[in-house]
Amino acid sequence: MISRHESEMAVKQLHKTTEEPQKSPLSLRERNKVKKYLAMLNATRELLLSEGYDKTTMEAIAELAEVGVATVYKYFGTKKALVMELVRVEMVEVLEEVSMVVADPPADLADAVIAVLTPVNDMQLTKAGASLVRLVLDEAWNPQGEVWLDFLRWVVTELKARIEELLAGFQLQGGLRNSVDTGAAAHIIYSLADYNFICFARGEILTVEEMTELTNKQVRMLFGKWST
Numbered sequence: 001m002i003s004r005h006e007s008e009m010a011v012k013q014l015h016k017t018t019e020e021p022q023k024s025p026l027s028l029r030e031r032n033k034v035k036k037y038l039a040m041l042n043a044t045r046e047l048l049l050s051e052g053y054d055k056t057t058m059e060a061i062a063e064l065a066e067v068g069v070a071t072v073y074k075y076f077g078t079k080k081a082l083v084m085e086l087v088r089v090e091m092v093e094v095l096e097e098v099s100m101v102v103a104d105p106p107a108d109l110a111d112a113v114i115a116v117l118t119p120v121n122d123m124q125l126t127k128a129g130a131s132l133v134r135l136v137l138d139e140a141w142n143p144q145g146e147v148w149l150d151f152l153r154w155v156v157t158e159l160k161a162r163i164e165e166l167l168a169g170f171q172l173q174g175g176l177r178n179s180v181d182t183g184a185a186a187h188i189i190y191s192l193a194d195y196n197f198i199c200f201a202r203g204e205i206l207t208v209e210e211m212t213e214l215t216n217k218q219v220r221m222l223f224g225k226w227s228t
Helices: 004-019 028-051 058-065 069-076 079-103 109-125 127-140 146-172 182-201 208-226
Strands: none
Touching: 028 058, 028 069, 028 079, 028 127, 058 069, 058 079, 069 079, 079 109, 079 127, 079 146, 109 146, 109 182, 109 208, 127 146, 146 182, 182 208
16 A cells, blocks of 8 residues: 555656656656556546545546556555545645745735635635545544544644744734734634535535635634734
């Protein structure tokens, strides 16, 4: 089974290979391994979208990815592990986008926070992204969904940490009042966004567009009081 570290390194190396093939440190065999890995993830994404989780089989994934069924099991072990890897890869890409915003944020604090939340909302705007998110929530709230719940905890921790880092940067530059506890503020911002998301994902009270608009309004209301 491919490890988390191997998968992350493989995808990064494949991107480098695509951009600068003459400098690629990967052998032909390693590149083929990465391509199979990505083909299986892409096939899983397509099948989840068209067939749903229950009807997506390892055999169907293998056929669509043009690999043997044994290869799918060798790389991932189980369907649940494969889907978890797909969701993890999607979220790692989202967190990388968030980190880029934190490193070079808009000048306005409210705009910066909204920009940090935007990659997460953008993922949910796609049908595939929304389906994956709903699947994770359904599994996490299942009595036997501890692995999925752990994954959600990791996502929450990572997002909060990046929001807090953004706020701390603005505070150092005088754009946020020193009296504001950046950790508590990050928790409030995340909680607002999360509640709006739950209204979208679980009860479908909100559309993605309404969820995004409401969260943005709430963020601007907060920073009307917190900004210097």
